[in-house]
Amino acid sequence: MNYVSPCAACPSKGEGFCGALLGNGKSVSLDEAAGWQRHLLIPAGKPIVIPNQRSPDIYVLCTGWGFRFLQLANGRRQILNFLLPGDLFSASSVFEEHLHFSVSALTAVQISRMRRTEVQSRLAGNPAVVAALAKTCFVETEASDKMIAALGQQSAEERIAHLFLHLMKRVATRSVIRDNRYPLPLRQQHIAEAVGLTSVHVSRILGVFRDRGIADLSNGVLEVINQGDLELLGSLA
Amino acid sequence: MNYVSPCAACPSKGEGFCGALLGNGKSVSLDEAAGWQRHLLIPAGKPIVIPNQRSPDIYVLCTGWGFRFLQLANGRRQILNFLLPGDLFSASSVFEEHLHFSVSALTAVQISRMRRTEVQSRLAGNPAVVAALAKTCFVETEASDKMIAALGQQSAEERIAHLFLHLMKRVATRSVIRDNRYPLPLRQQHIAEAVGLTSVHVSRILGVFRDRGIADLSNGVLEVINQGDLELLGSLA
DNA sequence: CGGCAGTTTGATGTTACTCAATTTAAGTGG
DNA sequence: CCACTTAAATTGAGTAACATCAAACTGCCG
Numbered sequence: 282m283n284y285v286s287p288c289a290a291c292p293s294k295g296e297g298f299c300g301a302l303l304g305n306g307k308s309v310s311l312d313e314a315a316g317w318q319r320h321l322l323i324p325a326g327k328p329i330v331i332p333n334q335r336s337p338d339i340y341v342l343c344t345g346w347g348f349r350f351l352q353l354a355n356g357r358r359q360i361l362n363f364l365l366p367g368d369l370f371s372a373s374s375v376f377e378e379h380l381h382f383s384v385s386a387l388t389a390v391q392i393s394r395m396r397r398t399e400v401q402s403r404l405a406g407n408p409a410v411v412a413a414l415a416k417t418c419f420v421e422t423e424a425s426d427k428m429i430a431a432l433g434q435q436s437a438e439e440r441i442a443h444l445f446l447h448l449m450k451r452v453a454t455r456s457v458i459r460d461n462r463y464p465l466p467l468r469q470q471h472i473a474e475a476v477g478l479t480s481v482h483v484s485r486i487l488g489v490f491r492d493r494g495i496a497d498l499s500n501g502v503l504e505v506i507n508q509g510d511l512e513l514l515g516s517l518a
Numbered sequence: 519m520n521y522v523s524p525c526a527a528c529p530s531k532g533e534g535f536c537g538a539l540l541g542n543g544k545s546v547s548l549d550e551a552a553g554w555q556r557h558l559l560i561p562a563g564k565p566i567v568i569p570n571q572r573s574p575d576i577y578v579l580c581t582g583w584g585f586r587f588l589q590l591a592n593g594r595r596q597i598l599n600f601l602l603p604g605d606l607f608s609a610s611s612v613f614e615e616h617l618h619f620s621v622s623a624l625t626a627v628q629i630s631r632m633r634r635t636e637v638q639s640r641l642a643g644n645p646a647v648v649a650a651l652a653k654t655c656f657v658e659t660e661a662s663d664k665m666i667a668a669l670g671q672q673s674a675e676e677r678i679a680h681l682f683l684h685l686m687k688r689v690a691t692r693s694v695i696r697d698n699r700y701p702l703p704l705r706q707q708h709i710a711e712a713v714g715l716t717s718v719h720v721s722r723i724l725g726v727f728r729d730r731g732i733a734d735l736s737n738g739v740l741e742v743i744n745q746g747d748l749e750l751l752g753s754l755a
Numbered sequence: 756c757g758g759c760a761g762t763t764t765g766a767t768g769t770t771a772c773t774c775a776a777t778t779t780a781a782g783t784g785g
Numbered sequence: 786c787c788a789c790t791t792a793a794a795t796t797g798a799g800t801a802a803c804a805t806c807a808a809a810c811t812g813c814c815g
Contacts (some may be wrong), residue, residue, distance in 0.1 A: 351666075351667045351754065351755070352755065353754050354753065354754065355671075359670045361663050361666055372655070372659075373656035373659045373660075376649065376653070376655075376656065381660050415610070415612070415614070416614070418613075419614040421659065422608065422659070422662070423618050425663070425666065426588060426598050426618065428666055429588075429665055429669060432666060432669035433712075433713070433714030434590055434592075434594045434596050434714060436770080437770075468793070469793075469794070475670075476670070478772090479771075480793090481771090481772075481774095482770090482772070484793095484794055484795055484796090485771095485795085487794090488794095500780095518569075674802075674803070705760090705762095706761075706762070715804090716804060717762085719802090719803060721763060721764090722803095
């Protein structure tokens with residue numbers, strides 16, 4: 282892990298909670314930001330957050346993909362969600378210094394660590410930032426609720442379709458999508474750990490999706506061939 | 519639904535977010551409270567919150583049991599969590615007027631509706647209330663994360679044990695438990711909808727729990743016979 | 756007594772898991 | 786450029802877990 286200067290490419294300045302925190306569009310001098318946030322680079326596959334530790338910092342992912350997960354006693358793990366550029370690791374971490382989950386880098390990532398006390402003090406005098414945080418909390422809750430419903434009530438095909446649709450929506454807010462091709466740097470094992478299946482079964486179902494002309498995930502790119510069918514499978518309500 | 523005067527028995531004055539909001543122990547005159555919160559009675563089984571509607575109110579359950587759920591397109595539904603006395607229906611509802619879930623009464627319940635604007639204004643000048651809300655948000659997130667892990671990675675037995683342990687902990691904070699007997703007014707169908715199984719399968723597994731001398735759920739009471747074995751089954755980490 | 760909601764039990768079907776082998780793709784060093 | 790290595794994806798066969806369907810049983814209440 283190398284310390285780097287604040288990243289010019291960091292999209293977290295533009296939108297969401299992090300954007301609001303940093304002035305939401307108004308140009309914030311990097312030097313000003315540099316005083317209370319630290320950027321670091323982490324290579325693909327490496328752990329970022331270890332569970333059950335107290336951290337004085339809150340984390341935001343700046344570039345690359347990460348994932349948040351719970352490590353279980355039986356050796357298995359459950360991926361709770363994937364982190365995209367601009368994402369707070371967890372909204373509740375703004376107030377809670379004790380993190381109950383783990384985070385790892387899916388690709389090489391750049392993350393920003395900010396002092397919790399500093400963020401909280403900025404929160405105090407700024408209703409817009411509070412609103413952005415509340416919104417983040419709401420979005421997280423809604424996504425968790427839908428994930429619970431997907432895991433509890435949907436078949437393997439439906440769960441994978443649901444995950445794809447969810448990720449497609451999130452990816453589309455951050456980059457222009459052409460030809461219905463979404464960058465999705467997941468291994469089948471990650472999909473399996475996210476939707477509660479084995480990677481073998483995920484492989485079979487991705488094969489079915491290809492055969493039926495619904496979608497094709499290969500080489501880190503999801504090509505959506507028939508979005509209608511995908512939504513028919515993966516939508517909850 | 520009948521309007522009633524603020525309930526003297528309402529435990530929501532004592533603890534959690536609602537407690538902090540109402541003055542946390544300091545006696546708040548019921549008359550004062552009466553101006554901006556409304557209590558109502560709802561019989562067992564009736565809906566309380568319909569999804570996708572905007573409400574100017576936030577809800578707190580005062581007495582009885584409720585449950586929050588998502589109704590799916592295929593007719594099935596997923597119970598997201600059970601609501602106990604003192605519970606906010608959802609922490610995010612304090613800021614978000616749009617509710618994406620449903621709530622129904624499990625038993626007859628008494629609920630309190632409070633104006634969101636009023637709650638928000640009380641929030642503004644009171645860091646203790648903000649902290650209580652943040653804590654609620656964190657607890658909700660952690661519970662959701664564990665639920666996702668249970669649904670994704672645990673067997674039927676483990677999931678039911680996990681649900682029991684979770685509910686036992688919550689019930690124990692609100693009432694004294696004697697003889698390891700926990701009031702749990704759930705039908706097997708509710709358990710099924712909460713942990714993603716059929717009620718038939720839940721029945722079989724409760725039978726196994728009885729035969730193995732682990733626990734016995736009958737007539738709305740869960741008797742924990744061997745807590746060690748139950749925790750061995752239901753603990754995640 | 757009859758009716759109803761909830762639970763239990765049995766028989767059978769389906770989904771997804773496990774284990775193991777094979778194929779593919781992407782390096783890496785000679 | 787070609788063996789060699791390694792991680793990931795695919796395929797097949799057998800099995801375990803859970804669903805489905807249907808019937809019987811229980812307790813409760815009018």
